[in-house]
Amino acid sequence: MHALRGVDLDIAEGEFFALLGPNGAGKTTLISLLAGLARPSAGSAAVMGHDVVRDYRLARRSLGVVPQELVYDAFFTVREMLRFQSGYYGLHRNDAWIDELLENLSLADKADAYTRTLSGGMKRRLLVAQALVHKPPVIVLDEPTAGVDVELRQSLWAFIRRLNREGHTILLTTHYLEEAEELCERVAMLKEGRIVALDRTVNLLRREDEQRLELVLSSTLLPENLDARVVGHDGNRFVLALPDYAELEGILAELRRNGIRIERMQLRQADLEEVFIKLVGQGA
Amino acid sequence: MSGFGTLFRKEIIRFGKVAMQTVLAPVLTALLYLLIFSHVLAAHVEVYPGVGYTAFLMPGLIMMSILQNAFANSSSSLIQSKQSGSIVFILLPPLAHFEFFSAYLLAAIVRGIVVGAGVLVVGLFFADLNLARPLWVVAFALLASAAFGALGIMAGIWADKYDHLAGVQNFIIMPLTFLSGVFYSIHSLPAFWQGMSHYNPVFYMIDGFRYGFHGQSDVSPWLSLAAVTPVTLLLGGLALRLIQTGYKLRH
Ligand SMILES: Nc1ncnc2c1ncn2[C@@H]1O[C@H](COP(=O)(O)OP(=O)(O)OP(=O)(O)O)[C@@H](O)[C@H]1O
Numbered sequence: 265m266h267a268l269r270g271v272d273l274d275i276a277e278g279e280f281f282a283l284l285g286p287n288g289a290g291k292t293t294l295i296s297l298l299a300g301l302a303r304p305s306a307g308s309a310a311v312m313g314h315d316v317v318r319d320y321r322l323a324r325r326s327l328g329v330v331p332q333e334l335v336y337d338a339f340f341t342v343r344e345m346l347r348f349q350s351g352y353y354g355l356h357r358n359d360a361w362i363d364e365l366l367e368n369l370s371l372a373d374k375a376d377a378y379t380r381t382l383s384g385g386m387k388r389r390l391l392v393a394q395a396l397v398h399k400p401p402v403i404v405l406d407e408p409t410a411g412v413d414v415e416l417r418q419s420l421w422a423f424i425r426r427l428n429r430e431g432h433t434i435l436l437t438t439h440y441l442e443e444a445e446e447l448c449e450r451v452a453m454l455k456e457g458r459i460v461a462l463d464r465t466v467n468l469l470r471r472e473d474e475q476r477l478e479l480v481l482s483s484t485l486l487p488e489n490l491d492a493r494v495v496g497h498d499g500n501r502f503v504l505a506l507p508d509y510a511e512l513e514g515i516l517a518e519l520r521r522n523g524i525r526i527e528r529m530q531l532r533q534a535d536l537e538e539v540f541i542k543l544v545g546q547g548a
Numbered sequence: 549m550s551g552f553g554t555l556f557r558k559e560i561i562r563f564g565k566v567a568m569q570t571v572l573a574p575v576l577t578a579l580l581y582l583l584i585f586s587h588v589l590a591a592h593v594e595v596y597p598g599v600g601y602t603a604f605l606m607p608g609l610i611m612m613s614i615l616q617n618a619f620a621n622s623s624s625s626l627i628q629s630k631q632s633g634s635i636v637f638i639l640l641p642p643l644a645h646f647e648f649f650s651a652y653l654l655a656a657i658v659r660g661i662v663v664g665a666g667v668l669v670v671g672l673f674f675a676d677l678n679l680a681r682p683l684w685v686v687a688f689a690l691l692a693s694a695a696f697g698a699l700g701i702m703a704g705i706w707a708d709k710y711d712h713l714a715g716v717q718n719f720i721i722m723p724l725t726f727l728s729g730v731f732y733s734i735h736s737l738p739a740f741w742q743g744m745s746h747y748n749p750v751f752y753m754i755d756g757f758r759y760g761f762h763g764q765s766d767v768s769p770w771l772s773l774a775a776v777t778p779v780t781l782l783l784g785g786l787a788l789r790l791i792q793t794g795y796k797l798r799h
């Protein structure tokens with residue numbers, strides 16, 4: 265059994281890159297290989313040119329990883345954890361940066377709290393802070409926003425964006441595809457351990473050049489001859505593919521003929537989620 | 549070696565924060581042994597001429613505490629962080645294998661010796677204890693705590709749950725310590741067990757340690773040193789090797 269097969273991936277310095285894929289696709293496994301938490305049965309990986317097995321110390325120094333699991337060390341406070349983490353990288357006077365991290369991750373008032381008393385979202389943000397204590401050139405975030413509330417998610421991304429602007433390379437996994445669409449220049453989609461798509465985000469979106477017609481209707485059933493167009497359906501909310509604007513008239517007429525009222529209507533581009541479903545979904 | 553200092557300090561603070569459980573409790577346990585055994589046996593046993601039973605017993609109890617606590621420190625710290633997942637915090641940074649090894653080992657030695665010193669101080673209320681050859685005391689305390697600290701590292705890495713650790717404690721460490729002459733001179737044992745004791749490294753740890761206090765022992769302290777040193781080096785080497793291979797730590 266191999267969790268990854270034939271993955272060949274190059275992420276450039278300074279990129280904001282998303283690694284997407286359904287549960288069990290192998291995203292965390294790939295990150296574990298980079299971080300030296302797992303060893304490949306075949307193949308190799310390098311961070312900033314340092315082989316993760318041969319030059320493990322240089323590779324690890326270049327890397328900051330936010331693990332997917334919500335782990336914490338119950339013995340210590342937030343500040344103690346961050347000081348220890350700094351010390352492991354040889355940084356013994358790091359309080360200025362630690363304070364900045366706490367500020368940016370909205371943890372300043374929790375600095376002296378024991379980690380076990382933090383809420384789930386706070387623990388997640390502490391993991392982010394721990395990954396950044398040594399200002400690593402490459403930052404890997406394995407679902408950093410899972411369980412983090414909307415407002416703090418925004419401030420987290422603002423902070424990560426700033427780091428990216430300052431030259432840090434960002435590798436991100438998330439199941440919130442709108443995050444990846446908004447943030448990442450390039451995307452790899454992983455399915456059962458293989459890369460099924462690897463392209464710039466705009467190109468992936470352009471691949472799906474059909475328009476989407478989003479409808480909220482008075483009925484939870486569509487006229488039968490519209491069934492073939494459905495790409496999304498939830499109760500009385502339908503998403504229809506619209507290859508040509510000219511077909512819009514026909515659709516509206518069909519609804520009227522069946523006495524179905526339109527409560528809301530919107531025309532938009534396909535989003536990353538739809539591209540994703542098409543490329544890695546059940547049927548793909 | 550900058551990461552080493554931090555990891556070592558973290559390990560010290562870790563047991564310091566729960567000193568009730570990691571220092572006071574084992575001192576109390578040793579004290580209970582001391583009270584009960586010296587009360588029951590003091591009138592009947594004189595192992596070495598001029599050394600009361602309680603004074604004879606003390607070095608054995610101190611050494612037993614050193615061994616058990618050195619083992620407990622590295623093994624429980626490792627399994628705790630493995631189980632909570634917080635082990636990633638030390639697997640991700642660029643700590644050299646040797647830094648990882650020596651930080652856990654040194655913290656185990658410190659814990660063993662702190663508890664041993666605690667037992668010594670408390671024991672002084674019950675018996676006068678010489679320090680005939682203090683260098684031997686120090687040498688055996690260091691070698692023995694290092695050996696069991698290293699054993700604890702191996703057990704902590706190998707064990708998947710506390711049950712496994714309890715197994716090592718109950719089926720290896722307890723028999724080794726109890727059949728090593730903590731409570732008696734092996735000369736009082738039947739010939740078979742006396743012979744067996746000579747294959748038990750803990751016997752030499754205790755005997756050499758005892759020599760440091762009383763200037764008398766079952767075998768020459770040099771023999772004990774020659775028996776214990778390779779054991780410590782071997783266990784240390786194995787523990788380091790385990791860390792280098794990433795066994796059970798890196799998949
Ligand atoms: N420690 C392990 N031992 C054996 N198999 C594992 C282990 N960890 C993961 N796997 C398997 O490897 C595959 C990839 O898992 P991985 O955790 O990399 O997926 P993922 O893409 O991160 O998924 P998710 O979105 O759920 O986090 C899965 O089939 C999983 O069952």
Ligand SMILES: [Mg+2]
Nearest residue numbers: 291292293332
């Ligand atoms: Mg994962």
